[in-house]
Amino acid sequence: MSKKMESRSQLLWGLIVVAVGVLLLTDIQVPPIGMWWRYWPFLAMAFGALKLIPPTTPRHVVDGLCHIAFAGWFYVSFEHLWGLTFHNSWPILVIIAGICMLAQPVVIKYTADKEEK
Structure with missing residues (x-):
């Protein structure tokens, strides 16, 4: 995997993890x-x-x-x-x-x- 693709993949997964963390932190009712x-x-x-x-x-x-x-x-x-x-x-x-x-x-x-x- 090229460096560019690796950094893109890491960027996407980082954003997903941050979004999940924010949802859990807000204490909203998760389906x-x-x-x-x-x-x-x-x-x-x-x-x-x-x-x-x-x-x-x-x-x-x-x-x-x-x-x-x-x-x-x-x-x-x-x-x-x-x-x-x-x-x-x-x-x-x-x-x-x-x-x-x-x-x-x-x-x-x-x-x-x-x-x-």
């Missing part, structure tokens, strides 16, 4: 652990955002945005927002995967062309 499972896509979104801060390569930008899109789809499907469920929205996941596969070489080529000029 049972079983209710927390439905918010795991936000953790995946955080990992995606971590690749965007600061973007070191075009690949990190595309990967970060794809992580956020996948996590967003999972959250919408879990919560049945806008009437979407896993059963009726799985083609959206296929479309997201295709867009991610297409975007990476296009973005890399575009940024390589810009750097050559």
Whole structure:
């Protein structure tokens, strides 16, 4: 793992630990652990955002945005927002995967062309 990725990972986990500590310190009523499972896509979104801060390569930008899109789809499907469920929205996941596969070489080529000029 590169130094940049290691520091990003440490930054994310540090923020998560601090947030949990602040929640525990405030003495608010914390929902049972079983209710927390439905918010795991936000953790995946955080990992995606971590690749965007600061973007070191075009690949990190595309990967970060794809992580956020996948996590967003999972959250919408879990919560049945806008009437979407896993059963009726799985083609959206296929479309997201295709867009991610297409975007990476296009973005890399575009940024390589810009750097050559």
